Amino acid sequence: MTSSPVAAISSEDIRGYLATKLADAEHIELHDVAQIAVGWSHETWLFECHYRESGEPRKLGLCLRRDPGNALLRHLSDLGEQFRVLKCLERTDLPTPKAYWFESDPAILGAPFLVMEKVAGACPSPWGRDGRAYYAGASERGILPGEFTRALATLHTIDWQAAGLEFLGRPEPGTGFAEREIAKWRELIATTEHPPEPILTDLICWLEANIPPCDRVTLVHGAYRTGNLLIDDDRISAVLDWELQVLGDPMYDVAYVLSDLNREGTELLSNLVARDAFFEDYEAATGFVIDEHRCRYYNALYAMRSVAFWMSASDLYATGRSNDIRLARTAWSVPVVLDRAARDLGY
Amino acid sequence: MTPDELLQRLSQTLRKEIGPAIESEYPKTQAFMASVVTQKLGRQVGLERAHERADAAELDALIGDLGGLLEQSPGEDRVAAAIEDLGNSRDKVRLCAVIVALYAARDELGEVKFSALLNRVRLSLRANINRQMEYAA
Numbered sequence: 001m002t003s004s005p006v007a008a009i010s011s012e013d014i015r016g017y018l019a020t021k022l023a024d025a026e027h028i029e030l031h032d033v034a035q036i037a038v039g040w041s042h043e044t045w046l047f048e049c050h051y052r053e054s055g056e057p058r059k060l061g062l063c064l065r066r067d068p069g070n071a072l073l074r075h076l077s078d079l080g081e082q083f084r085v086l087k088c089l090e091r092t093d094l095p096t097p098k099a100y101w102f103e104s105d106p107a108i109l110g111a112p113f114l115v116m117e118k119v120a121g122a123c124p125s126p127w128g129r130d131g132r133a134y135y136a137g138a139s140e141r142g143i144l145p146g147e148f149t150r151a152l153a154t155l156h157t158i159d160w161q162a163a164g165l166e167f168l169g170r171p172e173p174g175t176g177f178a179e180r181e182i183a184k185w186r187e188l189i190a191t192t193e194h195p196p197e198p199i200l201t202d203l204i205c206w207l208e209a210n211i212p213p214c215d216r217v218t219l220v221h222g223a224y225r226t227g228n229l230l231i232d233d234d235r236i237s238a239v240l241d242w243e244l245q246v247l248g249d250p251m252y253d254v255a256y257v258l259s260d261l262n263r264e265g266t267e268l269l270s271n272l273v274a275r276d277a278f279f280e281d282y283e284a285a286t287g288f289v290i291d292e293h294r295c296r297y298y299n300a301l302y303a304m305r306s307v308a309f310w311m312s313a314s315d316l317y318a319t320g321r322s323n324d325i326r327l328a329r330t331a332w333s334v335p336v337v338l339d340r341a342a343r344d345l346g347y
Numbered sequence: 348m349t350p351d352e353l354l355q356r357l358s359q360t361l362r363k364e365i366g367p368a369i370e371s372e373y374p375k376t377q378a379f380m381a382s383v384v385t386q387k388l389g390r391q392v393g394l395e396r397a398h399e400r401a402d403a404a405e406l407d408a409l410i411g412d413l414g415g416l417l418e419q420s421p422g423e424d425r426v427a428a429a430i431e432d433l434g435n436s437r438d439k440v441r442l443c444a445v446i447v448a449l450y451a452a453r454d455e456l457g458e459v460k461f462s463a464l465l466n467r468v469r470l471s472l473r474a475n476i477n478r479q480m481e482y483a484a
Contacts, residue, residue, distance in 0.1 A: 195439060196439045196440050196442075196443045198439060198442045198443050198446055198468075198472055198475075199476060201443040201446045202446050202465075202469070205446060205447060205449075205450040206450075208450075209450060209453070325377045325384060326376070326377075326380050328380070328384050329380050329383055329387075332387050332482070332483040333483075334483075335479040335480060335483040336480070336483055336484060338476055338479075339476045339477075339480050339483075339484075342472060342473060345469075346469075347466075347469040347470070347472065
């Protein structure tokens, strides 16, 4: 299926594990087991777990995510933290999958993994023709755009301390948030064997010289866009992809929504939401004023992050840690992002 | 057949014959992606010598212009040293060092001088990235 360096697992392996967790369950059977090959991060299986408890039939839709050990952002995103974040978010109004179990012991299924609820819905990719058509249709129907904005507003107004998310690390007041992000992506770039890129150096120097102060700390998703949201009947049934979340400036997420990187062939933000409606609804729901100047800064920071992603991704292939040719192709994404970054810097 | 022509031919074969013949989703995606990679690599290899010549000429002009701009207002040793290093090594590492030195010396240089020097560097960076985009886009 994919180029995982860890041993393959079977339905029977998963069934055996579930038998240890569902202590009162009998006759456990897995149905509709599917390994989905989306994303470049963790391996994902979806299935239905049928069993009997006290003689009564039960059914549990589950999603298992396993760390293949060579995933993109491997050292920045571990399943243990994802599990912890999802557990915290269960106590909030944000729609997220219920997290059941996390196992760090590779002896169980060959690598660390988590098991969470399989939430109803679909996650159309916004990049293909079908996905673009889906979101264009949803935009016209009018329900999903508001859902998109409201879910982001909910995410940004979560009482993250009460939810127990302080472990994500509160940034230093003032410029601490952006400084921490720059340091994080600089560190990822340093782990690669990619040759130096003068435009990237210029970009980083510019970012360091122009850091805006962060006046409000919220939970930040880090990749809030269509494609990372599960949708069921024009409603967001779950916010997914909890790999880049931080505590920081909510404008970081807003900048991502506003970015033209996240739309294709349309003026609609994330292929879905009219810009004016997003501003109006987001500001009304959060009480925050969207700071476009700060968003432009974060857009430049996203360019640095993208370059770090692509350098890291292409390096995984170049150094033989992955055989996925999609990663090799990202070597040519580096100049594309740098070209865009240079234009943003005015040249 | 030159290496770039061979890579382009391989790309065509992967896209038109091998990819469509594969039924399983993951290896099919891999075949098509290999076609994209070999196509881009073919274009890059084909342009390599012309780009190397253009980069070298660009660097000569950059070093000369930066030296000229500094001569008009000497006094920033770090920048001058970085430019001299660039002239000696002529590599991207030293070009990055020039950019870092410029930002570090911004206050001493003053905004006008800083902008003049950085804009001259950026002129070369734009020319270089335009060349890279001939095969990367």
